[in-house]
Amino acid sequence: MTKAVILLSGGLDSATTLAIARDRGYACYALSIDYAQRHGAELAAAEKMARSIGASEHRIVKVDLSAFGGSALTDVSIAVPTEGIKAGIPVTYVPARNTIMLSLALAWAEVLKSHDIFIGVNAVDYSGYPDCRPEYIAAFEQMANLATKAAIEGSKLSIHAPLISLSKAEIIRQGMLLGVDYSQTVSCYQADAAGLACGKCDSCRLRRAGFTAAEVPDPTRYRAPG
Amino acid sequence: MTKAVILLSGGLDSATTLAIARDRGYACYALSIDYAQRHGAELAAAEKMARSIGASEHRIVKVDLSAFGGSALTDVSIAVPTEGIKAGIPVTYVPARNTIMLSLALAWAEVLKSHDIFIGVNAVDYSGYPDCRPEYIAAFEQMANLATKAAIEGSKLSIHAPLISLSKAEIIRQGMLLGVDYSQTVSCYQADAAGLACGKCDSCRLRRAGFTAAEVPDPTRYRAPG
Numbered sequence: 458m459t460k461a462v463i464l465l466s467g468g469l470d471s472a473t474t475l476a477i478a479r480d481r482g483y484a485c486y487a488l489s490i491d492y493a494q495r496h497g498a499e500l501a502a503a504e505k506m507a508r509s510i511g512a513s514e515h516r517i518v519k520v521d522l523s524a525f526g527g528s529a530l531t532d533v534s535i536a537v538p539t540e541g542i543k544a545g546i547p548v549t550y551v552p553a554r555n556t557i558m559l560s561l562a563l564a565w566a567e568v569l570k571s572h573d574i575f576i577g578v579n580a581v582d583y584s585g586y587p588d589c590r591p592e593y594i595a596a597f598e599q600m601a602n603l604a605t606k607a608a609i610e611g612s613k614l615s616i617h618a619p620l621i622s623l624s625k626a627e628i629i630r631q632g633m634l635l636g637v638d639y640s641q642t643v644s645c646y647q648a649d650a651a652g653l654a655c656g657k658c659d660s661c662r663l664r665r666a667g668f669t670a671a672e673v674p675d676p677t678r679y680r681a682p683g
Numbered sequence: 684m685t686k687a688v689i690l691l692s693g694g695l696d697s698a699t700t701l702a703i704a705r706d707r708g709y710a711c712y713a714l715s716i717d718y719a720q721r722h723g724a725e726l727a728a729a730e731k732m733a734r735s736i737g738a739s740e741h742r743i744v745k746v747d748l749s750a751f752g753g754s755a756l757t758d759v760s761i762a763v764p765t766e767g768i769k770a771g772i773p774v775t776y777v778p779a780r781n782t783i784m785l786s787l788a789l790a791w792a793e794v795l796k797s798h799d800i801f802i803g804v805n806a807v808d809y810s811g812y813p814d815c816r817p818e819y820i821a822a823f824e825q826m827a828n829l830a831t832k833a834a835i836e837g838s839k840l841s842i843h844a845p846l847i848s849l850s851k852a853e854i855i856r857q858g859m860l861l862g863v864d865y866s867q868t869v870s871c872y873q874a875d876a877a878g879l880a881c882g883k884c885d886s887c888r889l890r891r892a893g894f895t896a897a898e899v900p901d902p903t904r905y906r907a908p909g
Contacts, residue, residue, distance in 0.1 A: 520746040520787070527794035546832045553790035556830045560786045561746070564779035568753035593829040600822035604782045606772045609813045 458484040461573035461617075462566045463512070464558050465489050467502030468644040469664055470577035470620055473632035475510045477619045478575045480635055487512040488565055490558050492551070493523040495530050495537070498652040502643040509638060518561055527552050530646060537646045539657035546585050547659060549646055555588035559597050559616065566614065567605050575617045582625035582663050594618050625667025633673060640676035653680035684710040687799035687843075688792045689738070690784050691715050693728030694870040695890055696803035696846055699858035701736045703845045704801045706861055713738040714791055716784050718777070719749040721756050721763070724878040728869040735864060744787055753778050756872060763872045765883035772811050773885060775872055781814035785823055785842065792840065793831050801843045808851035808889050820844050851893025859899060866902035879906035 461483035465471045478485050489503040500517055507515035526532035528551040535548055555578065562574045578589040587593060598616040602608045620628050632639065644664045645654035654661050656679045668675035687709035691697045704711050715729040726743060733741035752758035754777040761774055781804065788800045804815040813819060824842040828834045846854050858865065870890045871880035880887050882905045894901035 516750060518747060518750050521744060522790065524742060524744050525791045525794045527790075546835070550832055551790075552793035552832070553786055553830060556789060556826070557783070557786040560779055560783040563782060564748065564753075564777075565751045567778035568751045587832055587835045588830045590829070593826070596822075596826035596829050600782070600819070600826045603816070603819040603822050604779060604814045606776055606778070606813055609772070 458482065459573065460484045460486060460569050460571040461575055462486045462488055462562045462569065462571055463575040464562055464577065465503045465507060465515070466577075467499030467506060467642060468660075469632070469639055469642045470579055470628060472506045472510065472637050472639070472642045473628050473635070474575050474577035474619060475506060475512065476632055476635040476637050478617070479511055483573065485512045486565065486569060486571065487515040488562055489515070489517045490561060491517050491519045492554070492557075493521045493531060495533065496643065496646055496648045498648040498650055499643040502641060502652055505641045509641065516565070520557065520561070522551060522554070522557070525552065537658050539655065542584070542659050542662060546587070549584065549659065550586055553588070555593075556597065563601050563604065563614070567607050570607070572612050572614050573617060574614065575619065577620050578618050579620045579623065579625070579628065581623060582667060584659050584663070591618070591621055594621065624670065625663055626670035629667050629671040629673055640678060649680060653678050655680065656682070684708065685799065686710045686712060686795050686797040687801055688712045688714055688788045688795065688797055689801040690788055690803065691729045691733060691741070692803075693725035693732060693868060695858070695865055695868045696805055696854060698732045698736065698863050698865070698868045699854050699861070700801050700803035700845060701732060701738065702858055702861040702863045704843070705737055709799065711738045712791065712795060712797065713741040714788055715741070715743045716787060717743050717745045718780070719747045719757060721759065722869065722872055722874045724874040724876055725869040728867060728878055731867045735867065742791070746783065746787070748777060748780070748783070751778065763884050765881065768810070768885050768888060772813070775810065775885065776812055779814070782823065789827050789830065789840070793833050796833070798838050798840050799843060800840065801845065803846050804844050805846045805849065805851070805854065807849060808893060810885050810889070817844070817847055820847065850896065851889055852896035855893050855897040855899055866904060875906060879904050881906065882908075
């Protein structure tokens with residue numbers, strides 16, 4: 458079986474991506490990054506999804522991005538916006554996050570002799586993050602193909618972003634067909650320790666709108682409004 | 684003063700790079716990565732060099748690459764070669780190391796609103812690592828300029844690799860002119876806790892040959908042969 462490294466946050470998009478990679482026949486090596494994110498509960502969700510979707514292995518690697526801060530997700534003094542989605546890149550943007558995560562995936566892929574990395578970025582129903590765009594993914598792939606011993610020895614690495622041009626509703630429909638249990642995924646930027654969602658942050662709003670548009674009952678576990 | 688992020692390992696090349704960036708007038712934010720490297724003593728050397736060369740700030744960020752292994756520097760069960768430099772990429776190559784380090788530098792640069800990253804890679808007297816080549820650095824820069832909020836807002840990021848086409852002797856001569864105290868740098872792949880060098884690994888050999896070619900007495904602190 459061909460090995461692939463799958464970046465798995467524990468949210469809806471990356472769980473769907475893992476299910477797609479499994480469905481395409483890859484042996485899936487799921488990688489989660491503990492970057493001191495505010496919503497650390499997503500890592501427990503990642504663990505569950507890796508097991509339920511059938512990853513061959515799941516690793517959590519720590520890199521403390523709170524050392525740099527600069528984002529509502531890595532600096533607790535910056536509040537997560539809950540007033541609705543606004544134009545522009547929000548304060549939940551984490552500087553260079555996808556670049557750091559893809560770099561770690563690249564390292565593991567090389568050790569595994571894998572030539573395939575999957576990432577659940579999406580450029581339709583998303584928050585305008587620069588590192589979710591197709592041109593960014595293409596540039597990372599090009600760089601990666603100059604970066605490694607494997608590349609020099611002639612093996613071509615591919616970055617797969619199977620959700621990149623799907624709407625949130627299309628992602629959900631695809632995941633449902635593949636049997637993903639979305640009740641166990643955590644998308645909320647300020648999920649509590651039990652993984653219960655706030656229902657008000659941008660990520661909760663995009664997710665809820667997706668279930669509505671997909672005409673699927675929203676299985677998200679919300680916490681009681683406080 | 685314009686801010687720059689300088690990747691500082693504690694070795695000869697990165698110390699020289701820091702001195703060059705200071706000499707060019709940058710306020711230098713030195714970044715060291717604790718990746719569970721065998722030669723952890725280089726981090727203490729980095730601390731000293733940041734202070735003696737005059738960095739504005741020095742941070743050490745942890746990312747545990749021993750979770751992946753695949754290199755003599757991150758897996759203690761793989762021995763560091765000491766028989767002399769051979770053709771090909773040696774087992775001291777760490778998968779995706781420079782990509783991971785540059786990604787972390789990119790994150791800090793964005794938070795600092797800096798547009799300049801310095802890295803001490805060298806493609807002349809080096810060990811043949813793929814991520815030390817000019818085409819790799821250019822591809823990383825291109826990717827970085829699509830990756831961040833800062834890039835989308837129009838600020839251009841530059842990756843500076845001032846040593847890339849210098850010989851080890853030329854690097855040493857330049858550092859001497861800038862007052863770098865090489866006795867405090869640690870290049871050895873298996874330096875002991877006190878920072879004493881083995882004198883036999885590829886990194887020690889390249890370094891020693893550099894001092895010889897530069898006609899400068901070698902100030903390296905070697906340990907007694909055991």
